[in-house]
Amino acid sequence: MLHVDSVSKHFGGLKAVDNVTLEIQQGTITGLIGPNGAGKTTLFNVIAGVYAPTSGHIYLDGEDITGLKPHQLFAKGLIRTFQIAHEFSSLTVLENLMMVPAPQVGEQLPSTWLQRRRVRQQEGRTR
Ligand SMILES: Nc1ncnc2c1ncn2[C@@H]1O[C@H](COP(=O)(O)OP(=O)(O)OP(=O)(O)O)[C@@H](O)[C@H]1O
């Protein structure tokens, strides 16, 4: 499902991730372990589109997703979560979950004035 092919990420002379290849099968839970500074978070960030790799490729279901931005990866079903949850603390749990389906009409500011009915209907279905 996810194939990381010879991926490196360098920060100047520092090789945070150096030629990593791994394959993750659908339906499995895979852990990545290593000492502090080993490059785990950097590899996650490269897979999640936060950083483009210095070299190498990442494939999702055979499609080359190297260098795509996090929102583009989200549309393909790949997201990262964080060790410390980054929820919208002023919203309820339900409202936080309602943020997930994308794209939503109400994400465009003008739509919240000009297409109120559509926004309300879509939010109703999502709820
Ligand atoms: N943005 C950055 N700029 C420069 N160096 C960085 C950057 N991000 C990480 N590094 C360096 O890359 C190396 C790998 O760091 P990384 O955070 O990926 O390790 P880690 O395995 O997640 O560590 P930990 O277990 O402490 O979370 C470290 O030497 C770190 O200082």
Ligand SMILES: [Mg+2]
């Ligand atoms: Mg880390």
